[in-house]
Amino acid sequence: MLGPSNTNEDLFQACDIDGLVESSMRGYSQTVFAFGQTGSGKTYSICGSDEGGVSVSGLLERAASRCFDRAPSGLKVDLTCLEIYQEQVTDLLVEKKQVLPVRHHPTYGFYVQGLTQRRCEGVSDYTEFATRAFSRRRMASHSLNDRSTRSHLMITIHLTSEASGDNNQIATFGRLCFVDLAGSERLGDTRTKPSSATIR
Numbered sequence: 001m002l003g004p005s006n007t008n009e010d011l012f013q014a015c016d017i018d019g020l021v022e023s024s025m026r027g028y029s030q031t032v033f034a035f036g037q038t039g040s041g042k043t044y045s046i047c048g049s050d051e052g053g054v055s056v057s058g059l060l061e062r063a064a065s066r067c068f069d070r071a072p073s074g075l076k077v078d079l080t081c082l083e084i085y086q087e088q089v090t091d092l093l094v095e096k097k098q099v100l101p102v103r104h105h106p107t108y109g110f111y112v113q114g115l116t117q118r119r120c121e122g123v124s125d126y127t128e129f130a131t132r133a134f135s136r137r138r139m140a141s142h143s144l145n146d147r148s149t150r151s152h153l154m155i156t157i158h159l160t161s162e163a164s165g166d167n168n169q170i171a172t173f174g175r176l177c178f179v180d181l182a183g184s185e186r187l188g189d190t191r192t193k194p195s196s197a198t199i200r
Contacts (some may be wrong), residue, residue, distance in 0.1 A: 008191075011045055012062050020176055021066045024159050025075065027172030031179060032059060038183025046153075046180040047134055060178045064126045064157060067176075078158040079122045081133040082112060082189040085151035090152075092133035093117050117158065131154065 012018075018046055020030040034042035047057030057065075067077055088099045093116040103111045112170040120126045138150045159174040 008048065008056060008058055008062070012059055014176060015059070017059055017063050018066060021063055024157070024174035024176040025067070025071070025161075027174045028174040031177040033087070033179045033181065035181050036183070040183075042183075043153075043180050045180070046178050047130075060124075060130070061127070062122075063176060063178075064130075065123050065127070066159060067159065068120075068123055068126075072161070074158045074161055074164070076158075077126075078117045078157065079126060079129050080115050080117050081121055081139055081153070081154070082115060083151045083153055085138055092136045093118055093129060095136070102123070111118070123199070150181060150182055152182050154178075155180075176180040 002010060005150070006014075015032065020032070026028050032046070034046045037041055043054070043108040044058065046058050046060055048061055051057045062113060064077075072078065079093070082100075083090050083092050089112055090097045091100060091112075091114070098114075100115060102110060103113045104110050118129050119123070120129065133155065137153060154177060156175055156177040159172070159176070161169070161172045163169060
């Protein structure tokens with residue numbers, strides 16, 4: 001059990017994000033959810049913060065850093081980032097907001113058609129793409145939080161390696177997904193107009 005005095009590094013260790021990174025590199029799909037009332041620290045934990053001139057890395061940035069530190073030769077790292085607001089999916093890696101359709105593939109399952117995937121060659125690439133994506137997320141203020149994220153965020157690190165006959169290496173397709181859900185409080189508790197706060 002972690003409390004207010006614990007740091008994001010403590011949370012990183014407690015959730016064994018290192019282990020999830022290693023599994024994703026071997027081709028497994030992992031998901032980390034942040035759920036709770038607005039103001040409880042979900043976005044701070046997942047995405048970190050740079051307010052007040054102090055930069056704090058979230059679980060996502062720490063995981064991305066581990067990926068590049070431990071990536072074997074030939075591993076490709078890509079990033080996707082989407083927002084779900086009022087049952088509509090938009091791509092946060094592009095400037096123009098456009099609703100994207102959710103499709104189902106008989107082999108690979110559900111996917112978002114037309115979702116942008118950016119190649120990251122290092123942590124600096126990840127930071128650039130993620131910072132732009134976070135800035136496009138819907139925000140609003142209400143009685144419980146001055147800067148409340150009013151949508152669900154899903155950002156995924158895709159880890160792909162190709163087959164190699166030299167060492168009998170098989171191709172792998174792993175994913176490490178972080179989900180920052182909108183606040184779970186009742187709308188009436190926020191004293192916010194429904195038109196600006198409704199999340200489904």
